[in-house]
Amino acid sequence: MTTTKETVQKSVSSGFKNVDRKDGKLALAYIYVAFIAVFLGGTAGLLQVLVRSGAYELPSFLNYYQVLTVHGVLLGLVLTTFFILGFQTAAVSRTSGTFTDKQRTIGWIGFWVATIGLVAAAAMILTNEASVLYTFYAPLQAHVVFYLGLAFVIVGSWLTGAAQIMRFVQWKKENKGQSSPLLSFMVVVNNFLWYVCTLGVAIEVLVQLVPWSLGLVERVDVLLSRTLFWYFGHALVYFWLLPAYMVWYVVIPKIIGGKIFSESLAKLAFMLFLILSVPVGIHHQFMEPGIDALWKFIQACLTFFVVVPSLMTAFSMFATFELRGRELGGKGVFGWFKKLPWNDSRFLLPFIGMVAFIPGGAGGIINASYQMNELVHNTIWVTGHFHLTIATAVALTYFGTAFWLIPHLNGRKLTKRANSMANCVGILWAIGMTIMSSSMHIAGLLGAPRRSAYSEYGGSEQAAEWISYQVAQAIGGSILFIAILVITGLIIYLAFFAPKGEQDFPVAEVAPGAAKVPASLENFKLWGVIMIAVIIFAYTIPIIDIINTSPVGSKGFKLW
Numbered sequence: 001m002t003t004t005k006e007t008v009q010k011s012v013s014s015g016f017k018n019v020d021r022k023d024g025k026l027a028l029a030y031i032y033v034a035f036i037a038v039f040l041g042g043t044a045g046l047l048q049v050l051v052r053s054g055a056y057e058l059p060s061f062l063n064y065y066q067v068l069t070v071h072g073v074l075l076g077l078v079l080t081t082f083f084i085l086g087f088q089t090a091a092v093s094r095t096s097g098t099f100t101d102k103q104r105t106i107g108w109i110g111f112w113v114a115t116i117g118l119v120a121a122a123a124m125i126l127t128n129e130a131s132v133l134y135t136f137y138a139p140l141q142a143h144v145v146f147y148l149g150l151a152f153v154i155v156g157s158w159l160t161g162a163a164q165i166m167r168f169v170q171w172k173k174e175n176k177g178q179s180s181p182l183l184s185f186m187v188v189v190n191n192f193l194w195y196v197c198t199l200g201v202a203i204e205v206l207v208q209l210v211p212w213s214l215g216l217v218e219r220v221d222v223l224l225s226r227t228l229f230w231y232f233g234h235a236l237v238y239f240w241l242l243p244a245y246m247v248w249y250v251v252i253p254k255i256i257g258g259k260i261f262s263e264s265l266a267k268l269a270f271m272l273f274l275i276l277s278v279p280v281g282i283h284h285q286f287m288e289p290g291i292d293a294l295w296k297f298i299q300a301c302l303t304f305f306v307v308v309p310s311l312m313t314a315f316s317m318f319a320t321f322e323l324r325g326r327e328l329g330g331k332g333v334f335g336w337f338k339k340l341p342w343n344d345s346r347f348l349l350p351f352i353g354m355v356a357f358i359p360g361g362a363g364g365i366i367n368a369s370y371q372m373n374e375l376v377h378n379t380i381w382v383t384g385h386f387h388l389t390i391a392t393a394v395a396l397t398y399f400g401t402a403f404w405l406i407p408h409l410n411g412r413k414l415t416k417r418a419n420s421m422a423n424c425v426g427i428l429w430a431i432g433m434t435i436m437s438s439s440m441h442i443a444g445l446l447g448a449p450r451r452s453a454y455s456e457y458g459g460s461e462q463a464a465e466w467i468s469y470q471v472a473q474a475i476g477g478s479i480l481f482i483a484i485l486v487i488t489g490l491i492i493y494l495a496f497f498a499p500k501g502e503q504d505f506p507v508a509e510v511a512p513g514a515a516k517v518p519a520s521l522e523n524f525k526l527w528g529v530i531m532i533a534v535i536i537f538a539y540t541i542p543i544i545d546i547i548n549t550s551p552v553g554s555k556g557f558k559l560w
């Protein structure tokens with residue numbers, strides 16, 4: 001059994017350059033599950049676009065909504081949560097030091113609880129007992145094991161997140177008065193965000209959906225369940241985004257040979273996400289009756305505030321790139337651009353993600369604008385939006401990270417050839433997603449609904465306009481599937497066959513002479529109080545209203 005003191009000495013002597021192998025195993029376990037989800041979820045995605053093109057019918061033992069549930073749950077919930085927990089474990093170990101045995105054990109218990117939950121939920125989807133999509137909206141009713149499985153995934157994530165926080169707190173105790181390592185700080189912010197937002201979905205599942213699905217209560221308050229879901233659901237998208245931002249702020253500057261532009265700006269951006277990510281969920285419910293227009297307006301305004309830390313991030317990234325490019329001799333307005341390391345997949349994939357996030361973010365701002373939301377809500381435009389944000393900006397950053405992180409953790413190397421294959425993934429993804437997501441946006445504007453299988457809607461003229469875009473989605477989706485096959489091959493290669501060696505875990509330093517981070521930015525209590533205050537302000541009255549005025553609830557439906 002390693003004592004805390006020994007652990008710290010070992011870490012300090014290695015300068016925290018490498019993630020300890022034991023911590024690495026935990027991180028890898030999470031990352032491998034994430035990539036199994038990529039393969040299976042991506043296959044489901046291919047089936048969907050083919051069905052929606054009208055050219056293909058699913059075999060009789062599968063139905064469209066079952067496949068759509070597999071796709072959404074595996075990619076939206078499993079890939080993300082498992083990759084994040086693995087990456088964050090490695091990030092904390094790398095920057096705060098090796099976990100103690102106790103911390104690592106808690107991390108592993110979390111992994112197994114989450115994995116058991118995942119298997120249980122997946123079994124329900126595969127046996128067609130839970131074709132309720134990844135948002136599991138009531139009154140669609142799934143088997144109770146599906147809800148409990150998801151609850152287990154969340155409890156598992158709480159445990160592993162707690163281990164990460166404990167390691168950070170230990171670092172703080174041992175380094176009193178110093179500003180904390182940026183990457184670990186960011187992990188802790190993301191975990192706090194996760195704890196607070198998952199309370200909403202935990203209440204929805206345990207208090208409403210589980211008793212209802214067991215038949216202990218006959219009806220469910222649909223509006224309340226959706227409001228609790230979106231209390232969680234929008235913060236969820238920032239829980240996905242922040243690890244990508246960790247890579248953009250901390251890893252990318254090192255890869256390009258630069259420095260962190262401003263540690264204070266990065267810490268402020270993360271604290272702004274902490275206070276603003278939750279009290280905006282009602283922007284997913286603009287079209288729902290039963291929520292007063294005033295509260296929709298207030299949460300729309302808060303949504304515009306939560307755009308600010310992303311704009312700060314865009315500014316910081318541009319500054320990082322330009323400073324480094326000029327240092328390397330780039331001249332003129334855009335000369336610095338040519339100096340960036342375009343052949344390095346560790347840079348290229350996240351960079352393509354950043355570029356995609358510009359239209360993806362702009363689409364989000366359109367969605368958040370109440371009147372424009374009336375046009376796009378429940379159309380496939382929204383699907384186009386989240387394929388640019390989560391499925392490109394975030395996913396490509398995760399992929400580009402996994403390709404160096406896996407060999408770092410298992411003592412292998414990202415070879416030249418593997419790096420070229422990884423670059424191919426980036427290019428295929430950019431092409432496939434541009435075709436698929438653009439046609440989703442356009443079809444959405446023409447009124448094509450989301451969450452729907454192929455239909456000609458009784459020969460309607462309007463529906464006929466969508467078909468060519470659906471065919472384009474199938475072409476884009478097929479290119480993405482080819483990329484997923486390459487990704488799967490690469491992950492297997494990097495996990496088991498790549499040559500042994502040392503692969504760096506790049507962590508950039510702060511620019512010399514940078515001002516010390518103000519202590520207030522490290523004050524979790526202060527930001528935590530502001531966070532809770534804003535949430536109470538934004539949600540108390542709408543929830544009391546919903547409880548007081550909701551009609552009698554709904555019985556469960558199984559439409560599949």
Ligand code: HAS
Nearest residue numbers: 237283310314317354357361364365367368377386389390
């Ligand atoms: Fe969203 C729906 C609003 C961001 C994901 N969103 C969704 C859904 C998902 C999702 C999954 O207001 C569907 C949920 C469902 O199933 O129903 N979203 C926003 C807003 C933002 C936003 C305002 N969304 C995201 C992110 C996601 C995500 C991030 C996943 C990771 N979204 C909405 C709304 C809806 C919605 C409504 C409901 C729609 C409806 O009616 O149902 C903002 O956070 C976006 C801010 C982003 C920016 C971009 C900054 C750009 C950066 C890159 C810089 C580039 C560089 C490279 C440096 C302002 C940081 C430059 C190099 C060059 C060469 C140019």
